[in-house]
Each structure stands twice: as C-alpha cells, then as structure tokens.
Amino acid sequence: MLSFEEKLSIIEEFEELEKKEVSLGRVNFHYEESLYDKKVVVYRLHPNGSGFVYAGQMEDYPTDSKGMVNIKDFDADELRLLIRDAIDSLSLSPAEKDPVMEEWLNDYDQALVLMREEDGYNVYADEQLEGTFNSYEEAANFLQQEGFSRL
Template sequence: MLTFEEKLNIIEEFPELEKKEISLGRVNFHYEESVYDKKVVVYRLHPNGNGFVYAGEMDDYATDDKGMVNIKEMSADELRTLIREAIESLSLSPAEKNPVMEEWLNDNDQSLVLMREEDGFHVYAEEQLEGTFNSYEEAVNFLEQEGFSRL
C-alpha cells in the first residue's frame, strides 16, 4: 500500500488539479476545468492512506453511490491511470465522449440525420430541426414510427 506522501506526490503530478486542505489533515484535489458540476477528483485523501477518486462519469470502475472509487490499496500505476481517466471523463461532455451522427432514410428517399448534442438527441432534415429527444431510444422510436430506417 502506498503511503499518504506517496499518493500525494502522485496526485501532485497532475498540474490541472488544485489542492484544497480540509479537516483532520485530509486533502481534496479539484479539477476546476470540469465541464460538469462535479469538480472534486480526489476526495478526502487521509494521512492513513485512505481516500477516493471520482469515477462517476466512467463505466470501467465499480463506484459507491457517490461515484467514488476507494484508492487505499491501489498501486502507483493504478492510481495514475485512475486519476488521468477521471480528469479526462470530466473534460468531455456526453456528446464528445459518445458522439452519434446517423443518417436515416425512408421509402421516398427522404433523409433525416440523428445527432447527439449537449442537451440530448436531435433529428434534422437538412438544417431544419425536426425533433428533440432526451434519449437515443426515444429518437429511434420516433424515426421508426415515421417510417425511417438507419443506413
């Protein structure tokens, strides 16, 4: 297990993180450039070596109900990777992480484009907005009901 000082040194390798002293000798590290409301990447790093990293925007880690991963037993390489991925996950919007741009066609050779954008999924006929949806599934349902098929 890495010591508090070793973990602190690793975390401080990331210049984009800002150290914030909190109570009982613990520290948080914030990523102020986050595109989300969530800014804390390293949470409650304790002098006993315990602490957490926010992974709530990632799919590859088992997290608690707050989106945190416990780092107490992590190796140096595991910690670096987790922090790098956490920063990246807070740097990109959902549309940038998982872009969608699909062309749909009906039997009359009319085409619509389904795009993921910051506020949801949008269907366009050329530059004209035809519909806005909260999920991909809702948009696909609309397109299929209107007689369109994905190319």
C-alpha cells in the same frame, strides 16, 4: 499499498488539480475546469492512505453510490491512470464521450440524420432541425413512427 506521501506526490503531478485542505489532515483535489457540477476528483485523501477518486462519469471502474473509487490499495500506475481518466471524463461533454451520428431513410429515399449534441439528441433534415429529444430511445422511436429505418 502506497503511503499518504506517495499518493500525494502522484496526485500533485496533475497540475490541473487544485489542492484543498479539509479536516483531520485530509485533503481534496478539485478540477475547476470541469464541464460538470462535480469538481472534486480526489476526495478525502487521508494520512492513513485511504481516499477516493471520482469516477462517476466513467464505466470502466466499480464505484460506490456516489461515483467514488476507493484508492487505498492502488499502486502508482493504477492511481495515475484513474486520475487521468477522471480528469478526462470531466473534460468531455456527453456528445464527445459517446458521439452519435446516424442516417435514417424512409421508403421514399428521404433521409434524416440523428445526432447527439450537448445533453440531447437532435434529428435533422439537411440543415433543418426536425426534433429534439432527451434520449436516444425517444429519438429512434420518433424516427420509426415516421417510417424511417437506420442504415
């Protein structure tokens, strides 16, 4: 297990993080450039070596109900990778993390394009916006009801 000082040294390698002192000798590190409401990347790093890293925007890490990963037993390489992944996950929009661009055709060879943009899904006929949906499932259901199938 890395000591508090070792963890602190590793975290401070990430120049984009801003150190914030909190109570009982604990420190947080904020990522102010986050595209999300979440700004705290490292949470309550404690002198006893325990602490958390936010991984709520990632699927590769087991998290608690707040999206946090306990870093108490992480080695140096694991900690660096987790922090880099956390920063990257807060730097990309949902459309950048999971891009969608699909062409759908009907029986008359008319084409519509389904694209993920920002926090939603848009359907286009050429440059003309045909519909905006909150989820992929809603957009796909619309297209199927209109007689379109994905290529």
